[in-house]
Amino acid sequence: MKVLAATNNAGKLKELRRILERMDHTVVSPKELGLTLDPDETGATFAENARIKAEAFCQASGLPTVADDSGLCVEALGGAPGVYSARYCGCHGDDPANNRKLLETMANVPEGARGAKFVSAVCVLLPGGACHIFLGECPGRIGFAEQGTNGFGYDPLFIPDRVGLPDGSTAPNAQGRSYAQLADGEKDAISHRGRAMAAMAEALPQILAGA
Numbered sequence: 001m002k003v004l005a006a007t008n009n010a011g012k013l014k015e016l017r018r019i020l021e022r023m024d025h026t027v028v029s030p031k032e033l034g035l036t037l038d039p040d041e042t043g044a045t046f047a048e049n050a051r052i053k054a055e056a057f058c059q060a061s062g063l064p065t066v067a068d069d070s071g072l073c074v075e076a077l078g079g080a081p082g083v084y085s086a087r088y089c090g091c092h093g094d095d096p097a098n099n100r101k102l103l104e105t106m107a108n109v110p111e112g113a114r115g116a117k118f119v120s121a122v123c124v125l126l127p128g129g130a131c132h133i134f135l136g137e138c139p140g141r142i143g144f145a146e147q148g149t150n151g152f153g154y155d156p157l158f159i160p161d162r163v164g165l166p167d168g169s170t171a172p173n174a175q176g177r178s179y180a181q182l183a184d185g186e187k188d189a190i191s192h193r194g195r196a197m198a199a200m201a202e203a204l205p206q207i208l209a210g211a
């Protein structure tokens with residue numbers, strides 16, 4: 001199926017594209033369609049924001065659309081930055097500034113209290129159809145310094161509890177590697193987005209059958 005990956009975040013687009021292409025879908029980006037939409041993310045939850053994005057991009061493109069709203073929920077910060085993850089530092093999408101602020105805020109939080117989870121809500125919307133939301137979570141902790149150069153966003157600071165193995169199973173993250181130190185497949189098998197997209201893939205035949 002030809003599907004629009006409804007995101008303006010280049011790092012997220014790369015992941016959505018590789019996961020969807022692995023599922024044999026053809027992916028187009030807003031940029032490739034000349035779409036410059038940036039809908040206001042006014043929802044109180046990841047699911048609401050994913051829906052806002054999917055509806056705006058689906059309406060503008062007329063294509064089956066997949067949107068992701070995601071973020072980092074840190075236990076010691078009462079679940080922050082959560083839905084405000086992209087604008088944690090005060091302006092939208094400044095990854096280095098977001099990471100600096102998180103490190104500074106967590107500077108005095110001891111090893112055992114640095115638990116966190118990444119959350120993704122993926123919304124699938126077929127033109128004229130209903131929204132379908134799939135949630136994925138990845139538990140882990142916040143590191144004391146940035147590690148690794150792969151990926152995007154908070155990847156260098158997030159240490160997942162488990163990592164993916166080539167056979168599709170998972171193993172404990174014994175070396176304490178960050179998301180940014182994982183190969184694509186190691187991250188996608190355990191990541192919040194990978195899990196939400198796997199749930200989507202499982203439900204898609206039924207969604208398409210009902211369309």
Ligand code: ITT
Binds near residue numbers: 041053085093098
């Ligand atoms: P779109 O809304 O256009 O998709 P965005 O960057 O605004 O792009 P979100 O509102 O969903 O996306 O914000 C997600 C924030 O969480 C953003 O700061 C990302 O960098 C970060 N984030 C999400 N998934 C991540 C991942 O897998 N690794 C690192 N950071 C991630």
